[in-house]
Amino acid sequence: MNATDQLRAEHEGILTMLQILERICEQMNSGKRANLDHLDQIVEFLQVFADKCHHGKEEDILFPALEKVGIPREGGPIGVMLSDHEQGRKYIRAMGEALEELKEGRDGSGEFVRAASGYIELLRSHIMKENNVLFVMGERNLSQEEQTRLFDSFEIMEQEKIGVGRHEAFHRLIDELSSEYLSG
Numbered sequence: 001m002n003a004t005d006q007l008r009a010e011h012e013g014i015l016t017m018l019q020i021l022e023r024i025c026e027q028m029n030s031g032k033r034a035n036l037d038h039l040d041q042i043v044e045f046l047q048v049f050a051d052k053c054h055h056g057k058e059e060d061i062l063f064p065a066l067e068k069v070g071i072p073r074e075g076g077p078i079g080v081m082l083s084d085h086e087q088g089r090k091y092i093r094a095m096g097e098a099l100e101e102l103k104e105g106r107d108g109s110g111e112f113v114r115a116a117s118g119y120i121e122l123l124r125s126h127i128m129k130e131n132n133v134l135f136v137m138g139e140r141n142l143s144q145e146e147q148t149r150l151f152d153s154f155e156i157m158e159q160e161k162i163g164v165g166r167h168e169a170f171h172r173l174i175d176e177l178s179s180e181y182l183s184g
């Protein structure tokens with residue numbers, strides 16, 4: 001598989017989780033009490049799967065390879081992607097803090113929904129920019145050998161950063177929460 005194809009596939013998983021999160025936010029806005037275990041699992045997914053693992057692959061492996069084939073960092077698309085990742089981390093932190101409030105019985109739902117909504121909007125537009133602009137530039141400029149080499153580096157990073165089996169567990173979580181929140 002090409003490295004960029006793997007990242008595109010991970011984008012699909014992240015987008016599904018954003019849909020689930022959006023659904024939960026709608027329920028919270030209409031006064032429904034959220035399942036805090038689910039919120040915990042979603043925040044962990046965003047911290048580990050989306051940020052540590054997926055953004056880690058982009059920042060440590062893909063972007064440096066794109067710079068080498070002439071795609072600019074400062075003032076170019078890579079710089080924009082990096083600042084989106086930073087902004088995303090702030091939203092995830094804010095979601096985590098609001099979730100702690102909720103767990104302690106205080107009313108953090110307004111804060112949670114605000115941070116989650118900001119994150120959802122940011123990440124949807126971020127993923128669109130990567131899929132339709134940056135990855136397309138990469139696919140035009142990276143050789144097949146380089147795509148394969150990057151893919152292999154992704155596998156190693158995944159094992160080091162999140163461990164064997166964890167990736168599959170996150171995919172099961174997406175399926176479980178999808179059938180709970182997105183069916184019907």
Ligand SMILES: [Fe+2]
Pocket residue numbers: 055058081085126130
């Ligand atoms: Fe990204």
Ligand SMILES: [Fe+2]
Pocket residue numbers: 007011054058127130
């Ligand atoms: Fe991405």
